[in-house]
Amino acid sequence: xxxxxxxxxxxxxxxxxxxxxxxxxxxxxxxxxxxxxxxxxxxxxxxxxxxxxxxxxxxxxxxxxxxxxxxxxxxxxxxxxxxxxxxxxxxxxxxxxxxxxxxxxxxxxxxxxxxxxxxxxxxxxxxxxxxxxxxxxxxxxx
Amino acid sequence: xxxxxxxxxxxxxxxxxxxxxxxxxxxxxxxxxxxxxxxxxxxxxxxxxxxxxxxxxxxxxxxxxxxxxxxxxxxxxxxxxxxxxxxxxxxxxxxxxxxxxxxxxxxxxxxxxxxxxxxxxxxxxxxxxxxxxxxxxxxxxxxxxxxxxxxxxxxxxxxxxxxxxxxxxxxxxxxxxxxxxxxxxxxxxxxxxxxxxxxxxxxxxxxxxxxxxxxxxxxxxxxxxxxxxxxxxxxxxxxxxxxxxxxxxxxxxxxxxxxxxxxxxxxxxxxx
Numbered sequence: 001x002x003x004x005x006x007x008x009x010x011x012x013x014x015x016x017x018x019x020x021x022x023x024x025x026x027x028x029x030x031x032x033x034x035x036x037x038x039x040x041x042x043x044x045x046x047x048x049x050x051x052x053x054x055x056x057x058x059x060x061x062x063x064x065x066x067x068x069x070x071x072x073x074x075x076x077x078x079x080x081x082x083x084x085x086x087x088x089x090x091x092x093x094x095x096x097x098x099x100x101x102x103x104x105x106x107x108x109x110x111x112x113x114x115x116x117x118x119x120x121x122x123x124x125x126x127x128x129x130x131x132x133x134x135x136x137x138x139x140x141x142x
Numbered sequence: 143x144x145x146x147x148x149x150x151x152x153x154x155x156x157x158x159x160x161x162x163x164x165x166x167x168x169x170x171x172x173x174x175x176x177x178x179x180x181x182x183x184x185x186x187x188x189x190x191x192x193x194x195x196x197x198x199x200x201x202x203x204x205x206x207x208x209x210x211x212x213x214x215x216x217x218x219x220x221x222x223x224x225x226x227x228x229x230x231x232x233x234x235x236x237x238x239x240x241x242x243x244x245x246x247x248x249x250x251x252x253x254x255x256x257x258x259x260x261x262x263x264x265x266x267x268x269x270x271x272x273x274x275x276x277x278x279x280x281x282x283x284x285x286x287x288x289x290x291x292x293x294x295x296x297x298x299x300x301x302x303x304x305x306x307x308x309x310x311x312x313x314x315x316x317x318x319x320x321x322x323x324x325x326x327x328x329x330x331x332x333x334x335x336x337x338x339x340x341x342x343x344x345x346x347x348x349x350x351x352x353x354x355x356x357x358x359x360x361x362x363x364x365x366x367x368x369x370x371x372x373x374x375x376x377x378x379x380x381x382x383x384x385x386x387x388x389x390x391x392x393x394x395x396x397x398x399x400x401x402x403x404x405x406x407x408x409x410x411x412x413x414x
Contacts, residue, residue: 043367046372049337050337053337118375
């Protein structure tokens with residue numbers, strides 16, 4: 001499986017552990033910092049930050065905690081921010097169902113994962129039942 | 143330790159007061175450490191070296207008090223722990239003239255001091271955490287004001303991150319303010335909320351529904367262009383909830399609603 005932005009030149013990776021609900025706020029702040037550094041527009045910044053918020057909360061609530069790695073990446077057409085969320089939780093048995101609008105295994109609105117996918121340019125979900133889940137997203141400048 | 147009591151205690155106090163310099167009065171230190179010293183000697187006399195044991199209750203209580211005071215006064219953990227660890231320095235000086243028995247006793251005491259020192263740092267941290275969490279609570283209260291915008295219209299300007307705890311406070315204050323002021327309209331302004339994700343949206347919707355159950359209408363204002371686009375991309379639907387771009391628009395909408403209601407009531411009264 002190809003990871004978006006992996007073959008491009010990358011800056012230093014910054015990591016935010018996601019263990020408490022305060023860490024979700026910190027992950028969001030890191031995403032915003034990277035988005036500003038990368039030069040994303042205000043709308044793109046807000047979209048990335050919101051996606052980061054959703055995915056970080058999923059990592060915490062459904063994955064039982066994990067980490068977010070973020071970095072600024074570049075390609076010939078421009079720059080972007082790549083965020084990688086990893087947990088070692090129960091994994092997702094049915095990814096099609098998990099990505100369906102309005103479906104949630106918890107008490108949320110069921111729009112977090114599917115909404116986050118619509119908010120970013122590249123979205124890769126890797127999951128293994130009993131092993132954990134990794135979500136990589138990239139938002140490019142336009 | 144009992145025999146050279148004054149000497150040892152004085153050495154101890156000297157080391158501690160040198161580190162803490164002018165921040166604690168000499169008399170206070172004197173009292174604190176003498177009390178602690180007596181308690182330690184007593185505990186050593188009556189029970190073993192297990193600092194968790196019954197005999198050490200008094201010492202632990204004194205240490206908790208000491209670290210609590212230090213934490214409140216803004217001392218660092220090192221400045222707090224030095225009060226305990228400095229006991230070693232006082233004893234060390236006596237080692238020069240000591241017998242092998244003294245050295246063995248010193249080593250035992252040293253282990254004991256370490257255990258007590260750790261305990262001090264632990265209770266220091268606990269106190270600091272308590273202080274931080276109570277400050278966070280105060281901040282939560284302060285950061286969610288409910289203001290009266292007009293007769294019958296209240297406003298809640300939200301600034302910063304909206305999490306579950308904060309929303310709970312907002313909802314409670316908003317609903318209480320609706321009753322207290324007899325208002326029929328409430329405006330929730332999210333201009334200061336940097337990002338609206340599904341959790342924030344869900345909290346907002348719940349607050350609006352709760353207000354509606356009480357017969358009040360809620361208007362959500364301060365939806366900036368980037369927030370509007372994000373909400374659409376996320377797929378969140380606000381349904382029939384009135385949303386406005388600015389607080390001014392929301393206030394105009396609320397006042398129009400109020401005057402309509404007034405004129406209906408007025409007609410009803412004249413016909414009767």
